[in-house]
Amino acid sequence: MSAPTQVRSLDRLAKTGSLIIPGRLDAPLAADLVSTLKGRTITWLAEESTALSQDLQNYLQTSGLDGASFSKIDPALTDVGAYLEGKLEGNGVLIFVPGETNCRPGAPYRIPADTLQALCSLGLPISPLDISLPAETCLATESASKLPSAILTFGPSIARGQATIARCRESLLIAAEESFSSRDFLNGSLATALLLGLKKHSASNHLCDGTDDSEIAFGKILGAAIALSKEIKTATKKNRVGIILPPGKAGLIANIAVLFANKVPVNLNFTSSREAVHSAIRQADLDKFITADPFVRKVNDFPWPPNRDLLFIERILPQIKKAIVKWSLLGKILPANVLAQILGIGKSKGDDEAVLLFTSGSSGEPKGVPLSHRNILANVCQFGRQLGLPPKSKLLGCLPLFHSFGSTVTLWFPVIEGLDLVTYPSPLETKRLAELISQHQIYLLLATPTFLRGYMRRIEPEQLKSLQLVVTGAEKLPNNLATSFEEKFGILPLEGYGLTETSPVTNVNLPLTDQSPELPVIPSQRFGSVGPPLPGIAVRITNPATDENTTIDQSGIIWLKGANIFQGYLNKPELTQAALDSNGWFKTGDVGRMDHDGFLFIEGRISRFSKIAGEMVPHETVEAAINSVLGLDQETERQIAIIGIPDEKKGEAIVLLSTISGRALEQESLDIRYKLMDQGIPSLWCPKIIMPVESIPVLASGKLDIKGCEELVGK
Numbered sequence: 001m002s003a004p005t006q007v008r009s010l011d012r013l014a015k016t017g018s019l020i021i022p023g024r025l026d027a028p029l030a031a032d033l034v035s036t037l038k039g040r041t042i043t044w045l046a047e048e049s050t051a052l053s054q055d056l057q058n059y060l061q062t063s064g065l066d067g068a069s070f071s072k073i074d075p076a077l078t079d080v081g082a083y084l085e086g087k088l089e090g091n092g093v094l095i096f097v098p099g100e101t102n103c104r105p106g107a108p109y110r111i112p113a114d115t116l117q118a119l120c121s122l123g124l125p126i127s128p129l130d131i132s133l134p135a136e137t138c139l140a141t142e143s144a145s146k147l148p149s150a151i152l153t154f155g156p157s158i159a160r161g162q163a164t165i166a167r168c169r170e171s172l173l174i175a176a177e178e179s180f181s182s183r184d185f186l187n188g189s190l191a192t193a194l195l196l197g198l199k200k201h202s203a204s205n206h207l208c209d210g211t212d213d214s215e216i217a218f219g220k221i222l223g224a225a226i227a228l229s230k231e232i233k234t235a236t237k238k239n240r241v242g243i244i245l246p247p248g249k250a251g252l253i254a255n256i257a258v259l260f261a262n263k264v265p266v267n268l269n270f271t272s273s274r275e276a277v278h279s280a281i282r283q284a285d286l287d288k289f290i291t292a293d294p295f296v297r298k299v300n301d302f303p304w305p306p307n308r309d310l311l312f313i314e315r316i317l318p319q320i321k322k323a324i325v326k327w328s329l330l331g332k333i334l335p336a337n338v339l340a341q342i343l344g345i346g347k348s349k350g351d352d353e354a355v356l357l358f359t360s361g362s363s364g365e366p367k368g369v370p371l372s373h374r375n376i377l378a379n380v381c382q383f384g385r386q387l388g389l390p391p392k393s394k395l396l397g398c399l400p401l402f403h404s405f406g407s408t409v410t411l412w413f414p415v416i417e418g419l420d421l422v423t424y425p426s427p428l429e430t431k432r433l434a435e436l437i438s439q440h441q442i443y444l445l446l447a448t449p450t451f452l453r454g455y456m457r458r459i460e461p462e463q464l465k466s467l468q469l470v471v472t473g474a475e476k477l478p479n480n481l482a483t484s485f486e487e488k489f490g491i492l493p494l495e496g497y498g499l500t501e502t503s504p505v506t507n508v509n510l511p512l513t514d515q516s517p518e519l520p521v522i523p524s525q526r527f528g529s530v531g532p533p534l535p536g537i538a539v540r541i542t543n544p545a546t547d548e549n550t551t552i553d554q555s556g557i558i559w560l561k562g563a564n565i566f567q568g569y570l571n572k573p574e575l576t577q578a579a580l581d582s583n584g585w586f587k588t589g590d591v592g593r594m595d596h597d598g599f600l601f602i603e604g605r606i607s608r609f610s611k612i613a614g615e616m617v618p619h620e621t622v623e624a625a626i627n628s629v630l631g632l633d634q635e636t637e638r639q640i641a642i643i644g645i646p647d648e649k650k651g652e653a654i655v656l657l658s659t660i661s662g663r664a665l666e667q668e669s670l671d672i673r674y675k676l677m678d679q680g681i682p683s684l685w686c687p688k689i690i691m692p693v694e695s696i697p698v699l700a701s702g703k704l705d706i707k708g709c710e711e712l713v714g715k
Contacts, residue, residue, distance in 0.1 A: 003146060005032045008153040008178060013127050017088030018157060019045070020095045021119060022129040023172055024110045027059035029131055029150060033095065034063065036152060041092040045084070047072050047115050050099030051519060060097065068094070072118035081122030088124070102515040103522035105136050106386045106535045108176045112520045113165060113596045120163040128155040128168050130175035134183060137385040137535050139377065140417045141196035142185050151179040165596045166553040173538040174561075180536025181563045185381070189349035190373045191259040193380075193416050196336050198222035198256075201418035209249045210424035210436045216249055218415070223328025224253045226343060227320045228313070229260035235288050235311055240264040240356060242281065242289035244302070246425030247397045247410060250313045254290040255401065255411055259354070262347050266356045267402040269366070271699070274303045276366050280358045281305070283368045283570055349373050351567065357404050359500050368570025369404075369500045378563035379408050379503035382534035384417045386508060387469070393443040394420040396436065398427040404504035405473050409446055430454035434463040441466040448474040449481055450698065452493060453637060456485060464489045471496050471508060475703050476602065476620060478627075479528065497530035497602060501579070501586060503564040507531040507600050522597075529599035537562040539594060540585065544606065544616060552594040555603060559585045591618070608706070610644030610652040617685045619644070622654065622676075626687075629675040630660070638696045642687070643709045655713050656687035659695055 013020070022033070034042060044060055044067040046052070052060075060067065068087065070080045087094055096119060101110050108130060109116065119126070134147040155171035202219030209216075232241060241258045243265050245251040251267075258265040266284045268277060290311045296304060304310070317324070331339065340346050348354065354373040358366040395414050399406030414421040422440045424433055427447065434455065437445065445467050452472065455464070470485070470493040477495040486492040494511070498504035509531035512524045525531065533539055541556040542549055550556050565586045568576035579587050591609065592602040604618035611617070619642040626632075632639050640658045647653035656672075673686040697708025 003148045005150045005152060006148045006182070007036050008151065008182065009175065010036065010154060012154040012157055013093075014125060014157055015091060017090070017092045017125070018094075018127040019084075019088075019119070019122065019124040020093055020127045020129050020154075021111070021116075021168065021172075022096070022098060022131050023108045023176070024131050025056065025098050026053065027055040029152075030056065030059055030063070030095075030097075032150060032152065033129075033131075034065070037093060039091070041087075041090060042066075043068055043087045043092065043094050044097055045069070045094045046097045047099070047118065050097070050115070052097065052099050056097070070118070070122070072115050074118075077118055077121040078123050081124050084122060084124060094124070100516075100519050101522050102512060102519050104386070104510060104512060104524045105388060107522050107524070107532070108172055108535070109169065109598065110522055112522065116165050116168060117596070120165060120168065123161050124163070125160045126158040126163045126168060128158075128172040128175060129153070130155065130172055130179050132176065132179040132535075137180070137381060139185060139193065139381050139384070141193050141200060146184075151182065153179040164551065164553075166551040166594070169594070169596075169598055170538075170540060170552045173533060177536050177538035177562050180378070180382075183563075186374045186378055186563050187350045188373065188377060189346040190354045190376050190412065191256075191262070191348070192336075192340055192346040193377060194256055194259060194412065195222070195340055195345055197416040197418065198225070199331055199336050199339070201415075202332065205414075205418050205420050207249055207252060208420070208422045208436075208440060210422060210432065211248060214249070218418075219331060220324075220328055221249070221253055221256070221415075222331040223324045223326075224317060225256040225260055226327040226331070227323035228253060228257035228316065229343070230323070231316055231320065232257055232261040232263065232288075232290075232311070236263075238263075238285060238287050240266050240284050240286055242284070242286040242305075243267045243401070244270055244289055244291040244299075245295060245313070245401065247399070247401060247406065247423040248425055249423070250292055251401050252411060252415075252421075252423070253317075254313055256415070258290070260343065260345055262344060264353050264356055264370075267400075267407065269358060269400070269402040270299050270302050271400075272366070276358075277303050279365055280368070283358075284356055355407065356570065357402065357407060357500050367572060367575065369566055370568075370570055371404075371503050371566055375503045375564050375566055376408060376412055378536065379505055379534075380413050380416050382536055382562075382564060383409065383505045383508070384413060386510065386534050387444070389417075389419065389444065389469075392420070394422060394440050395444050396433065396442045396446070397421050397423040398425070398433060399446060400427075403474075404500040405446065405498065408503055408505070427451045428454060430458050434459040437466060438463045443467065444469045444471070446471050446473070447493075448472055448703075449477050449493075450475065450638075452481060452485055456481075456488065459489075461489050464491070467491055469511075470494065473498060473505070478624075480633075482527070494525055495530050497600065499588060501566045502560060502562070502588075503566070505534060506537050506560055506562070506564070507533055509599075523599075526595070526597065526599040529595070529601045531600065532598045533560075533600065534564075537564070539600065541593065544591065544609075553596065555591060555593045557606060558588045558590050558592050558600070558602075560588060561585045591616075608642075610654060612644075612647075612652050612654070612684055613650045615684060617644075617652075617654065619654075622681065622685050622687070625676050625679050625681045626656065626672070629672065629679055632660070638698060638704070641696045641704055641709050643706075643713055645689075645713055647688075650684075653688040654686065655689045655691055657691050657693050657696060657709060657712060659693060
């Protein structure tokens with residue numbers, strides 16, 4: 001039996017009367033809301049064309065409360081609002097009744113944008129209300145019987161005549177974030193959740209390692225991780241342990257074992273420069289590193305620590321085979337809580353550091369990003385519930401484990417949620433990856449646009465027929481690449497968004513399935529956007545020039561808040577202070593806006609803007625325009641990049657880096673300027689210098705290497 005409904009922030013509801021707009025409503029929730037507002041005069045408000053479930057209709061008719069209605073196409077909505085204001089006299093409240101819609105489970109507002117606009121046009125004071133059902137957004141390892149049946153959280157109220165779709169949506173997202181962040185599971189331990197996941201899915205789920213087609217059940221992974229954790233405890237007294245391994249069974253077991261040893265895994269970027277690697281090792285204070293002999297030989301240009309500091313996993317596991325068998329057996333027999341108590345698993349939890357990642361260093365020295373147990377558990381829950389993958393789905397894990405997307409989504413997510421994981425050590429070997437997708441009938445492919453280009457060049461459509469979801473991140477998904485991929489493979493790649501500091505996923509586009517033709521649609525994907533926020537993530541926007549808050553439908557710097565947001569950079573208080581405000585809002589450094597349906601559009605990174613004669617010039621917008629006017633093919637590789645350089649007269653100037661040879665590059669910058677201006681690009685935004693380069697620097701994740709580009713122009 002579920003715990004009682006929780007009510008939060010009721011003090012935000014005006015005492016003198018307000019129009020309450022819940023994001024959703026059904027009969028039991030309506031009854032809970034009436035109980036919450038006991039002592040107040042309540043009037044139900046419905047939109048005439050709204051379809052209500054029979055249960056909700058029955059409840060409204062038998063509730064004994066007054067009702068009123070309006071039409072969203074009524075041209076005199078302000079007059080309707082003036083009439084309805086009489087219902088708010090004294091302590092009266094109006095409660096809008098959202099109807100049935102086609103939407104994904106995680107949608108906070110299940111109200112069509114035109115209906116929400118009509119509600120705003122009534123001119124009444126508004127109180128957005130988030131209604132969250134924890135059973136819909138819980139980890140597979142949570143006990144549903146201990147969850148509250150619902151969490152009702154009132155958002156910041158909106159004064160009479162001030163309501164807009166943007167203000168309502170921003171208030172509701174704040175309330176939804178507070179609902180999600182109040183959940184008890186966030187105070188738990190990632191190690192405990194992994195133990196529960198491996199035990200719960202011990203026989204039903206497997207990891208298949210694509211390097212040798214070996215398969216290992218989650219139950220055996222549990223035994224190996226426990227046995228290895230004891231070796232790690234003996235090997236080092238340090239709090240953190242380095243891991244230098246690609247995706248595969250060794251990488252998964254090593255990461256889980258470090259957590260079971262009550263230590264923090266640090267997956268090092270073996271594609272970084274020597275300086276970046278040494279910096280990460282120094283910052284993390286590492287003295288031991290888990291790796292494998294074959295990988296050491298393969299990555300011979302990596303600045304490997306001395307052999308005495310390396311723990312070779314393929315040597316250790318055979319030596320502790322008896323211990324692995326013992327713990328695999330005990331893992332089956334003993335209850336999870338007993339096993340955790342015996343092993344001391346779960347001492348570190350909540351806001352304690354769980355893993356340490358490093359930013360890519362695309363614009364400078366890599367920054368250490370400690371992610372807490374709370375952060376990762378939140379993001380696994382947010383991402384997993386939003387995806388809502390069907391049972392028996394299989395996931396391809398080929399993204400680097402040092403990348404936050406590869407870490408959360410291909411390490412922790414499948415273990416906790418119980419998904420079969422097929423791994424391969426490189427996202428670049430698309431021929432082998434396509435074979436694995438076909439062989440194992442993979443459902444979900446996670447990639448970057450850079451890696452998708454490899455599939456476009458080398459793979460036949462039949463090999464990817466099993467894919468039902470292709471989600472990209474790390475860099476902007478070019479429209480022509482997405483449409484070309486869909487034309488060839490019959491599935492449209494959907495763009496998501498996130499940062500290392502957000503654990504990482506915050507937004508994702510997803511297809512809407514099982515639609516009823518009679519009901520309005522709450523869209524879940526929009527081409528060109530990065531999708532709506534995941535459950536429990538709030539958004540606000542500030543003006544880049546003044547730092548003042550603006551409405552979320554106005555372009556500006558994006559700030560995010562949620563249980564998945566990190567608490568600050570490793571040993572860098574000044575950077576932390578610049579990135580996080582006192583209320584936990586994180587300044588992403590990206591510029592964008594949210595449309596009326598709640599989709600976030602990224603317009604560029606603030607570091608990828610140049611301030612020219614007082615105007616902010618977005619590099620990515622200029623790049624897109626140049627690709628268009630020069631007819632460049634973005635399906636194969638990046639051919640241009642825009643960089644800003646100092647300019648005495650105007651502050652900065654735009655430089656175009658280009659790999660194009662022949663006539664296209666021989667054109668004067670003046671000719672390109674005229675073509676860009678014909679496309680509506682201001683003269684001020686046009687490149688002042690064209691610089692030929694052999695290749696555009698790109699990081700292993702597929703992101704543009706800004707630091708590398710700046711070195712090319714000698715900035």
